[in-house]
Amino acid sequence: EELHNLIKEISTPDLLVANAGIGINGSVGKNTPRDIQDATYLMFGGVINLIEHFLPKMKEKDSGRVVIISSIGALIPMPKSSIYAAVKSGIYSYGRSLNEELENTNVSVTVSLPGYVRTNIHKRSGLEHLTKKIPNWMWISADKVVVDTEKASRKGKSHIIPGFLYRITSIFFNLKITKIIWKTLNARK
Template identity: 35%
Template sequence: MTEDASPRALITGGSRGIGRALAAAFAADGYDLVLVARNEERLEAVARELECGYGVDVTTVSADLTDPDALEEVYERATAGGAVDVLVNNAAVAVYGPVAETDLEAERDQVRLNVAAPVELTKRFLPAMLERDSGHVVTVASTAGMRPGPFLAGYHASKAYLISFSEGLTEELRGTGVDATVVCPGPVLTGIHERSGRGSRWLERRFMRSPDAVAADSYEGIRAGKAVVVPGLRFRLLPWVSRLLPRPLSRRLARLIIDRGDPLESDR
C-alpha cells in the first residue's frame, strides 16, 4: 500500500447479514473493499450503496467458495487491485437435520465453505501481510462453536474449528505486526437457519441482535486487536457457562434449543 492509498478489506459473504454490516463499518472507516458472494446482483447493489454512501472503491467478486478454483480466482482478482490489509472470513452455511439423514453433498459444501475456504484464503493472504509486517485476519465464527449442536452437528463443529484455528494463529503471530481475531456472535437476525430449513425458536428470537449491532461491537474489538470478540454484553458469559456445564447437560440443553423452530423471514 502506498502512502496515499486507502487500506483495503476483503470480506466473504459480503452481500448480506454480518458481512454486509461489517463492510459498512470498514467503509465508514475509509477502507476500500473487495466483497465476495455468490449472488452477483445483490453484490452489485451493496457495492453501489457503499460507494455512494462512503466514497470508497468497492470491487465485487461473484464466486462459489465451495469450489477450490474460485478461491484462486478471488485471490488473483483481489491482489490485482493492490494489497489486502484485512481479510474477513465471514461466509458460512448451516445444514440442519440428523447426521444420518442430511444430504451428503450439503454436508461437504458446509465443510468446504465454513472451514476449507477460510483456511485457504488465510494461507493465501497471510504471507504478504507478514512480509509487510502489517495486516489482520478476521474470522467470523459463532458462540455455537463453544458447545455441541445436535441437528446442527456439522455447523457447530465448523465454528469450533474456526475458533481454535484463529486462536492458534493469534499465538503464532505474536510479536509480528499482523493480528488475528475470531468473532463469536450469539443469535443474529441473518436468516442462516431459515435458509437451512430449521427456522428459529421464540427464545432465540428474544435474544437475536441485528447484523448492524453485531458488526458495530465486532468492529470495535477488531480495531482493538482482540483475539476473541463476543459481541454483546449478555453473550460474553456464554464461554464461561459452556465450560462450567457438564458435557451431557450441555448436549441435552443444546438439543432442546436447536430442535426445529418456527419460520422467520429475513433477507439479512
C-alpha cells in the same frame, strides 16, 4: 478455480474478513456426503484457503488484521447441527492458533463467535421455526456483531463473543442447567 483467479488479482488487504456460513442440520447420518463436503469446504476449507493466500502477504508487509466469523456453536454443543458446530469449532481453533503464531508481528487474527444473529440463514436452512422459538432477547443484530468484532480486532484480541448477554452467559456454558436450556431452545425438527 474462478475464485482462485479472482483472489490472485486482489492486492494485499489491510483488513480481511473471512465469513462463510450455511445452515447444515439434521441428526447424524441424515446429511448426504455431498452436503457435508460442500458445507465443510465452504465454511472451513474456503475460509482457510482465503486466509492462507493473503496472510503471508500481510506478514511480509508486517501489517493487517484478519477477522474470522465463527459461531457461539463452536463453544457449546449443537445437537442436530453437529456438522455446523464442528466446522465453526475448527475455524475458531485455526484463528486462535494463527493469532498466537503472529504474536510478535503487527498482524492480528480475531475470531468472532456470534450467537443468534438476525439474518436469513435460519430460513434458508430450514430452521425458520427457531426465529419464533428463540426468545427475542437472544437475538442480536448484524450491526452489533460488526461493531463488537471491529472493536476487538482493533485491540488485537484473539476472539470476541459479540453482545453483552452472550459474553456473560458464555461463562456458564459448561453448567448442566445451561446445556439443558440451550438444548431446549435450540431443538431442531
